[in-house]
Amino acid sequence: MIELFDVTKRFGSETAVDGISLRVEKGQLCALVGTSGCGKSTTLRMINRLIEHSEGEIHIDGQPVRRFREETLRRRIGYAIQSTGLFPHWTVARNIGLVPRLLKWPRDRIQARVEELMSLLGLPMESFADKYPNQLSGGQAQRVGVARALAADPDILLMDEPFGALDPITRETLQLELRDLQSRLNKTIVFVTHDMDEALQLADHLVVMRAGRIVQQGAPLELLRDPVDAFVESLLGGEERGLKEAALTPVSHRMLPLGPRLIALARVHQDASLHQALAVMFREHADRLTVVDAEDMPVGELTLQRLVGTCREE
Amino acid sequence: MRRPNIVLLALMLAALAGWLGFESVNVAANRIVAGTGFHAHEIVGWPGSVMSCLPLAAVAMLAWRPTRVRLCWALALIVLILMAMPAWLAIAADRLVDPSLPQSRLGIGPANWLLLFLLLFSLVELRVRLALSRWVTWWLVLPVLAAWWLALTTWLEPLALLREYQVRSDPFHTAVLVHLALVGASVGISLVIGVLLALAMRRHAGIQRLVFSVLNILQTIPSLALFGLLLAPLAWLAANVEWIAALGISGIGWAPALLALVGYSLLPMVRNTFVALSEVEPGVIDSARGMGMNDRQVFLQVRFPLALPVMLEGVRITTVQAIGLTAVAALIGAGGLGTFIFQGLGQAAMDLVLLGALPILFLALVADALLGALASRLDHRRDAGVSG
Numbered sequence: 001m002i003e004l005f006d007v008t009k010r011f012g013s014e015t016a017v018d019g020i021s022l023r024v025e026k027g028q029l030c031a032l033v034g035t036s037g038c039g040k041s042t043t044l045r046m047i048n049r050l051i052e053h054s055e056g057e058i059h060i061d062g063q064p065v066r067r068f069r070e071e072t073l074r075r076r077i078g079y080a081i082q083s084t085g086l087f088p089h090w091t092v093a094r095n096i097g098l099v100p101r102l103l104k105w106p107r108d109r110i111q112a113r114v115e116e117l118m119s120l121l122g123l124p125m126e127s128f129a130d131k132y133p134n135q136l137s138g139g140q141a142q143r144v145g146v147a148r149a150l151a152a153d154p155d156i157l158l159m160d161e162p163f164g165a166l167d168p169i170t171r172e173t174l175q176l177e178l179r180d181l182q183s184r185l186n187k188t189i190v191f192v193t194h195d196m197d198e199a200l201q202l203a204d205h206l207v208v209m210r211a212g213r214i215v216q217q218g219a220p221l222e223l224l225r226d227p228v229d230a231f232v233e234s235l236l237g238g239e240e241r242g243l244k245e246a247a248l249t250p251v252s253h254r255m256l257p258l259g260p261r262l263i264a265l266a267r268v269h270q271d272a273s274l275h276q277a278l279a280v281m282f283r284e285h286a287d288r289l290t291v292v293d294a295e296d297m298p299v300g301e302l303t304l305q306r307l308v309g310t311c312r313e314e
Numbered sequence: 315m316r317r318p319n320i321v322l323l324a325l326m327l328a329a330l331a332g333w334l335g336f337e338s339v340n341v342a343a344n345r346i347v348a349g350t351g352f353h354a355h356e357i358v359g360w361p362g363s364v365m366s367c368l369p370l371a372a373v374a375m376l377a378w379r380p381t382r383v384r385l386c387w388a389l390a391l392i393v394l395i396l397m398a399m400p401a402w403l404a405i406a407a408d409r410l411v412d413p414s415l416p417q418s419r420l421g422i423g424p425a426n427w428l429l430l431f432l433l434l435f436s437l438v439e440l441r442v443r444l445a446l447s448r449w450v451t452w453w454l455v456l457p458v459l460a461a462w463w464l465a466l467t468t469w470l471e472p473l474a475l476l477r478e479y480q481v482r483s484d485p486f487h488t489a490v491l492v493h494l495a496l497v498g499a500s501v502g503i504s505l506v507i508g509v510l511l512a513l514a515m516r517r518h519a520g521i522q523r524l525v526f527s528v529l530n531i532l533q534t535i536p537s538l539a540l541f542g543l544l545l546a547p548l549a550w551l552a553a554n555v556e557w558i559a560a561l562g563i564s565g566i567g568w569a570p571a572l573l574a575l576v577g578y579s580l581l582p583m584v585r586n587t588f589v590a591l592s593e594v595e596p597g598v599i600d601s602a603r604g605m606g607m608n609d610r611q612v613f614l615q616v617r618f619p620l621a622l623p624v625m626l627e628g629v630r631i632t633t634v635q636a637i638g639l640t641a642v643a644a645l646i647g648a649g650g651l652g653t654f655i656f657q658g659l660g661q662a663a664m665d666l667v668l669l670g671a672l673p674i675l676f677l678a679l680v681a682d683a684l685l686g687a688l689a690s691r692l693d694h695r696r697d698a699g700v701s702g
Contacts, residue, residue: 045604048604050600050603050604070606071606071607071608072606073606074603074604074605074606075605075606079601079604079605081597081600081601081604082597083595083597083598084597084601085597085598085600085601085602085604086598086601087598087602087616087620088595088598088620089619089620098605099605099606102605102606102607102611145601148605158604
């Protein structure tokens with residue numbers, strides 16, 4: 001659990017972060033979103049004390065971060081950044097084993113942990129362990145970066161625009177992988193991004209920042225339904241935020257049991273989002289879809305009226 | 315690879331023209347008199363000299379429609395020509411030098427020098443075209459050096475250069491050692507001072523400006539002038555401070571030479587070390603700290619190893635520069651290979667000049683190649699794959 005109480009950071013006369021309070025529960029992914037220079041990276045870096053806060057308190061599991069030695073604190077917090085920060089003169093395996101080595105784990109335990117992480121991140125040991133970072137693609141390097149952040153099995157992970165430099169397809173793949181990974185590992189993650197779609201996809205808790213202050217925070221759906229001002233609304237896509245809301249709601253939440261009518265020809269998977277269902281309707285010129293399960297068996301149906309008319313009911 | 319390799323073609327045509335147009339060797343009765351030059355056809359007759367052109371013409375033809383295989387053949391031919399050059403000199407010596415005159419000698423003429431340099435240029439060109447690794451290049455140069463060594467020790471006794479060497483083989487060896495010692499000491503001392511200065515400069519921006527402006531001024535003083543400027547204060551120190559005189563320091567000799575050499579070496583050393591340490595990618599340092607490395611670990615395990623290739627580049631530049639500058643230090647009695655150059659200039663004996671100049675050139679090339687190889691071996695950013 002991470003808590004910020006009224007935290008302020010000043011650089012000289014400049015106030016970068018202005019009295020923010022924030023609470024990230026254990027196992028939650030908290031996304032900090034905002035335009036560049038809004039203080040989101042500074043906030044992240046104050047948690048592992050790469051930047052010292054000027055005022056307020058930052059607690060990790062109830063303990064103020066200043067109680068720890070900087071190095072000790074950082075070794076128990078995973079850290080992944082946009083440029084990956086991989087050491088170019090070290091092999092992939094050595095890069096991943098960095099924090100365990102700093103913690104003086106025995107050799108064979110480090111070796112075993114590196115192997116475990118590489119298979120977890122889909123990097124086959126035999127083809128990647130001895131490569132150098134400059135021999136990796138952007139996506140592979142970022143996977144190594146995430147593996148390195150996870151190496152000592154920290155409870156907390158700080159990620160500063162980790163997918164910011166990747167092409168859209170690789171980025172989407174890694175977002176899905178991170179979501180999958182998070183559902184298995186249950187880390188407490190603070191994730192900085194300026195990409196609202198990424199934040200909506202990944203976050204349990206969304207924090208919108210502007211000029212060093214928190215403008216609004218809450219669950220992504222809450223923000224989408226009730227943006228506090230025009231700034232948050234425009235960040236959330238303005239007129240299109242309805243579609244983003246649809247993108248976050250699975251078809252299964254809206255579907256009706258199979259009725260007495262003939263089943264519709266157009267079909268949609270039950271785990272697809274309402275956004276995708278809408279796209280299928282648009283493409284097939286249909287106002288009714290058959291919802292199918294993983295085996296392609298019909299399990300229900302979704303009408304356009306149901307999709308839009310009841311969108312606001314849980 | 316379809317179009318002609320213009321570079322190789324031009325080099326070969328120039329080599330052909332030079333080979334036939336200039337004098338290949340010259341022969342003198344002793345070291346002072348002006349020698350007589352001989353063209354290739356005057357040594358082996360026209361049929362022989364046309365034959366001697368064939369390998370060069372063959373390389374030129376291979377360069378006309380270059381494929382990888384043809385360029386490999388061209389490379390092999392060039393190495394063979396380089397190996398055959400001492401044999402050519404041996405033939406010339408056998409035909410032209412009168413064995414009854416013990417002082418008579420064979421000088422290497424412009425045609426041979428030109429051929430040598432053009433062939434070396436071709437080697438460089440082919441190395442780039444064929445993307446040869448450093449090791450392959452070394453294996454190509456090795457047989458050439460072996461051939462020259464064999465010829466020099468067995469058949470080329472009348473070669474003027476060798477005659478000059480034979481009468482002063484002991485001073486020559488001493489000069490090489492003194493030269494290397496001066497270069498080694500100045501590079502070593504400036505490396506230590508340079509690293510310390512660079513570290514201090516990273517802490518305080520004020521020192522940075524001061525050091526760079528002082529070193530920049532130092533670098534603009536002509537070397538001979540700097541030697542001269544050091545003469546008076548050192549002579550005064552030696553005359554007035556006992557322990558300084560006891561160390562063998564005086565206004566001339568090795569002390570002012572070393573001081574000046576260190577002074578010149580500092581700028582490239584400090585600049586490269588400073589830039590190398592400063593330009594390590596910030597993201598790498600940030601993540602090193604973020605992972606929980608302490609300052610010492612960040613420096614020793616990340617910043618320093620990543621800076622090392624660029625620092626070595628500084629050592630390489632400094633070393634090559636010092637090898638050249640040490641030649642001038644001979645003028646103030648510091649010894650070294652420059653001694654022969656200035657003696658030779660004074661006596662108008664060009665071969666003696668060459669006895670000093672050629673080893674300096676050779677030392678500089680070897681130092682350059684070795685340190686360059688070391689730097690690129692350490693540099694994972696450029697070619698991590700082939701380093702193993």
